[in-house]
Amino acid sequence: MALERSEVEKIAHLARLGLDEAELPHTTATLNSILGLIDQMQAVNTDGIEPLAHPLEAVQRLRADAVTETNQRAAYQAIAPAVENGLYLVPKVIE
Amino acid sequence: MQWETVIGLEIHAQLSTQSKIFSGSATTFGAEPNTQASLVDLAMPGTLPVLNQEAVRMAVKFGLAIEAEIGRTNVFARKNYFYPDLPKGYQTSQMDHPVVGKGHLDISLEDGTIKRVGITRAHLEEDAGKSLHEDFHGMSGIDLNRAGTPLLEIVSEPDMRSAKEAVAYVKAIHALVRYLGICDGNMAEGSLRCDCNVSVRPKGQEAFGTRAEIKNVNSFRFIEKAINHEIQRQIDLIEDGGKVVQETRLYDPSKDETRSMRGKEEANDYRYFPCPDLLPVRLEEDFLDAVRQSLPELPTQKRDRFQSQFGLSVYDASVLSASREMAEYFEQVQQACGDAKLAANWVMGELSSLLNKDGLEIEQSLVSAEQLGGLILRIKDNTISGKIAKTVFEALAAGKGATADEVIEKEGLKQVTDSGAIESMLDEVLAANAAQVEQYRASDEAKRAKMFGFFVGQAMKASKGKANPGQVNELLKQKLEG
Amino acid sequence: MSMHNLTLSDIARALAEKTFSAEELTRSLLGRIQQLDPQLNSFITVTEAQALAQAKAADARRAAGETGALLGAPIAHKDLFCTQGVRTSCASKMLDNFIAPYNATVVEKLAAVGCVSLGKLNMDEFAMGSANESSHYGPVKNPWDLTRVPGGSSGGSAAAIAARLIPAATGSDTGGSIRQPAALTNLTGLKPTYGRVSRWGMIAYASSLDQGGPLARTAEDCALLLGSMAGFDPKDSTSVDQPVDDYLASLNQPLSGLRVGLPKEYFGAGLDSRIGAAILAVVEELKKLGATVKDISLPNLQHAIPAYYVIAPAEASSNLSRFDGVRYGHRCDSPVNLEDLYKRSRAEGFGAEVKRRIMVGTYALSAGYYDAYYIKAQKIRRLIKNDFVSAFNEVDVILGPTTPNPAWKLGEKSSDPVAAYLEDIYTITANLAGIPGLSMPAGFVDGLPVGVQLLAPYFQEGRLLNVAHQYQQVTDWHTQAPSGF
Incomplete structure (x- = not known):
């Protein structure tokens, strides 16, 4: 199935990737050629096969409930683009 | 037309673990912004989650208490969306394989009847941070201290038929999580938050109406008001020939109305998939047994026991078992005085009025259970009359003596029987x-x-x-x- | 022999015998990097001051009586391992300004045994690529032919070692990113079993496939390095709590009785026949060492590429959502609202290939396509794992080419991502199944290196290193150096 331009725009929006108007045709074409490759999967018979999410099929280890972290705000915020009063700043959040 | 209301609730209970669900940061409320946000909580590149055992234990405790199926293999999934209070760009939650499956909870209604409410599921997930909207040059500030706090999301069946029933259910959940010691239930601090799914349908119709979800209602009173407001809004809308739209709404207590949150709603496609950084959680039988052993007596069990053991009415037994603290206090008074009925009357009467007057919780009571028990003993052996007993009770509350006997002695309140x-x-x-x-x-x-x-x-x-x-x-x- | 031609093992002996000090060695290599790397572009960041400090510290530890094969050994890290106080860029504009506030477990472990890190190595942006052409810092050149790619995504690691700028380096392998560049630059590189090396601090591309590992010139050096990189890490839920084998001890086991499987699908259409011939020559050599050979089949090989290009992008699309311009990394100028902040920061910060994979992954997970793409791919993933499980009932190791072609010309495949994806055909199955894989030098085609790949059952890194080491005792492909370096 080939992606339409509008679908590409929708995917880019979901992924919060700004798209240049000029890039759109090329992006659409490339994505379609990749999807063409991926679609070869559909020919494989996978009836009765369980999906495999993790190669080793191990189980989750549980951590003891202990506070092991200390306040490192100054160090962590030293690399932040915009902070004030210990808060990360973003354009106004409207609810 | 006669309308019937259908309500289902999603309750988010913050689990009272010491550390976060996937990191070793503290979960203390009210710390300076971002001082409890570790590398993992900040979603620094390269960081990975490790699951907190206590969060799992607490969730299982809840599941056993509502007689639910426990997800012996439960799986964390990523719910993908962008929001500034969500540092990873996804919330780690559970989707197809939650830790707690189908269960139920009995609630007491005002008319003295008991109603069984179905619980669809309860799953573990992480809380988001907070956006602070005070003006930073037209910007919002993000505090990620809360990000990663463990939540148990408890999803009910659409079994409630009125706002009052919904409130009774929330109160029962509130009592239960506190009984279990898995959540402090502090609604003002957001430890227990409620989303209400509300719809109406003509009485007798089987199909559900279109529902609206009221997000984040954070007190019992507001839940009732918000739902009642929403029911009326939907009925008015339909009766005027309109249609209810499936949407998320926000309750504004200052105006007592709900309003649409369309901005946040647009075309969400959360792209859930199993979190590849976490493995399936396998719960073995011995783990479940250990949790089962640790379960305290639950509110409904207590209520039944209070009736059979002490001969209390359903109403009294329900009131006294409504919170763990209340029940413990009552039982201590009963033990001290050996008279359950007098103990019940005093706890529900004088003591409750005193607490209400001062706005205190029972665990902060100025009169201890031992003091009250001692006082009731003196009523029973005729040392004082019931009327004088109230004076003694007030004196105890005012700290005018360590025991009823001391107050009676000091104030010369002993009954004359000569x-x-x-x-x-x-x-x-x-x-x-x-x-x-x-x-x-x-x-x-x-x-x-x-x-x-x-x-x-x-x-x-x-x-x-x-x-x-x-x-x-x-x-x-x-x-x-x- | 001059210092830069020494292997890690040679260096270990020389340092122990005080032939030179770690500081002298470090200075010499730093000089070489300064002199030669401009042609290659293998380093993103050279940490000269830190390297000298670490070298001096290593010399002091040795003077105080400490021993240890890696004490004072110079290495460098692929620039996706977080290094505290040093830029960790993932070769992306997104993280060009990212000074990591912590160390990856691999970085900590190697520092603890006394490795001296000379800097951070170039790579494909966020490890997405097999040519090292998607780096924000420009492509890396193959020392064997500067007009050709070194492979990717650990292309900087490979080029720097092949050019004798460093004896060994860390890399990461999600679909072949250690083995493929090792093959294209005449090196030995090992992707360990999934969960053997901690992923804490290794910036994620695809979490269920990513695995860190060593690149060096010899199997022995890989064994040395892996022994210190591997091990259980409580900070990584997918790390396996199992003791690390003594890889050096297993190197010298004889190969008699070794059962080698040759999957017929690895020698079919698409393989450069000259590479095929080189691989069969390796097989002959192993037979002389006592191995027996068996033809086997891995019937689902051809489905691996489509399945991989669903699973890896799906995980990546989610893993890379954290790059939003809020807490670190690139942030666009004067965003007008939240959406603008996200969309512009991410559009400016990510390169074309990264964006492409994020979009493919987003699509594969989106409503209505999840079952057809993601779940389908996970089912194929199980088929591929099952293929290996049955094959390893019959053989001890599987052998085949690492790549279908030798190094290609810079720019040759950059306009056609699908053509580049097809180059991963032989390597990605090991990642999907989680088994260990090793590539080692197997000769040359038109003066360009050819790699042979060995695959083994879970946690049998020792076996792979053993076979490679034994082969390297009787051949000298791995000792060949590119002219000019």
């Missing part, structure tokens, strides 16, 4: 009211019965309430009938 002393006191009272005595003796039975109370009142006043009311009655009758 017949000689009472008789001479009565003689004085009758002498001082000679005219009334004349009148009494001249009256018929009916009138005498009315006048008798006057003499009792005078006598009790003269004894400053300390004379034994039974003896006063008896001796007074003898003297007047003479």
